[in-house]
Amino acid sequence: MIILGIETSCDETSAAVVRDGRWVLSNVIRSQVDLHERYGGIVPELASRRHVTTIIPTIDLAIEQAGISPSALDAIAVTEGPGLAGSLLVGVNVAKTLAYVWEKPLIPVNHLEGHVYANWLTLPGEPEVEPPTFPLVCLVVSGGHTELVLMRDHGDYGLLGRTLDDAAGEAFDKGARLLGLGFPGGPAIQRAAEQGRPGRFALPRAWLGESYDFSFSGLKTALLRLVEQYRRPVQRNRRSTARKPFPEYEPPVYAPTLPVADLAAEYQEAIVEVLVEKTARAARDFRAAMVLLAGGVAANALLRRRLQEAVPIPVRYPPPILCTDNAAMIAGAAYYLYQRGVTAGLELDVQAQLPLVTRTLIRT
Amino acid sequence: MVDVDRLLLAIDTSTEQAGLALYDGAWLSELSWSAGRSQTASLLGQLDHLLRVNRVTARQLKAIAVTLGPGSFNGLRVGMSVGKGLSYGLGIPLVGIVTLDALAYPHTVRRHPIRAFVPAGRGRVVYADYHLRSGQWVRESVLRTVRGDQLADGLTETTVLAGMLGAELAERLKGQPKVLLPPPSWRLLRPGWVAELAFQRWQSGAVDRLETLEPIYVHLGTTEVVAPVELPESRTRAVSGYDER
């Protein structure tokens, strides 16, 4: 079964063709990092606008690179949520329209489910990836999400915990902004931390008792307090008369003594430590056969290493190109959804707040 | 009879009143409904309905038209996404039409200047002025945002106001000097007007590119006039044989 996947939930425009939920035939990703860089974070309205111009060339290229014609497609899959409403609706409307005129089934996919299923995918020319083993615990961790999921079978999810405030990737972005390290924050902090030593400055970890939930807003506030004492007053040029609809990021100016590397190292450590501890505990508590990482922050080297050290079972994560938001994971997850009869009609709408699971498992 | 060799579909989701039209240069079928903010959920179902009642299929369409705005940002993106999907999926051309041009179009027969506007949220409207110069209708390049009750400010000659207004505001504007306020059925954007403007453009060989065409986004400032938006020059022509002379 050959599925065209379309993903526009945040700031990447992506289209991909995947066979049987496992074999990536093409995976085109148009990143918008260049667009959002100067704002120090994603501007939802600008992200939505970029999707409108890039979506068709992206789909066209994905079909061309897969070496097929549209008539060879068996279904069209699209991210229905969660994500930015204005961005999601570009992908959803294009996907519905193509399914309508090409007379193909339409499969709605939860973006988080897509991230999990990136672990089932084999890229073109790469050795075959063995399907993960159930039961498994998956940490979906990205700029928009931090969710700890128990998966006993295809489609059988239990939400163990999630962030109560900022997502882990968002925490990286905010930290990087405070430290003047640029966007996106994850790679920027990781790079700066390489020269630094964690522990020189103490930043808090939010353990939240026995729960599997996360909280990162306190960490950001603590970092803000530390850097405040190094901040230099700056003369901002306020003469501009034109009201800018999207204010640009103005990096803070600090005394040269600001220990950027050490702060970045401790900041990264604080995020990773909590993620690892809770994921490892969940794996033990639910006798998981495997731990999966998914989402953009899964590319963080420290997180991967620490998790591997913390559990005796295999830890798996997708290659970087499948960690970031991409449509191959949507087409992959769609295959398993379609096996269970999941399709959508022309009335499919975007769901910005779509949860992965509506039930929370009771700890056993 | 529908001429399926020249069948054009027009899509308008600039405002909460959405519209679709099928047009072949002579025959017209329209559908207009209150979509609110759920254009995504309703647009394709309504398109399917319009095609079915006219006994044509999507594969018989030969061109797609879509309104470019100004209007609701997300609304415009819905129409543009469906329009591009149809154009790409069916391999047929796409033509963009400025929403205000379609609103002004039917009033070009009256020979008075026209001020066409769409709601811009928070009681404001976006408008453009249209003038007849040397027998040719010309739209000025600047789109302005003002409060709805200031819509008639600065008019120097009798001007047609074209666009939807709340009943109370319509009543107030009607009494102002230099204002010609047509009845609501002439001010509500009819998808057929979009179709007709687009048909003329398409037949003259003008089509837009899927990788560059995007809506016109006009921002609300706290000031009454936002930075001007330059639009490509566009002229609308009085409907021949339908003139009030």
Ligand SMILES: [Zn+2]
């Ligand atoms: Zn994601």
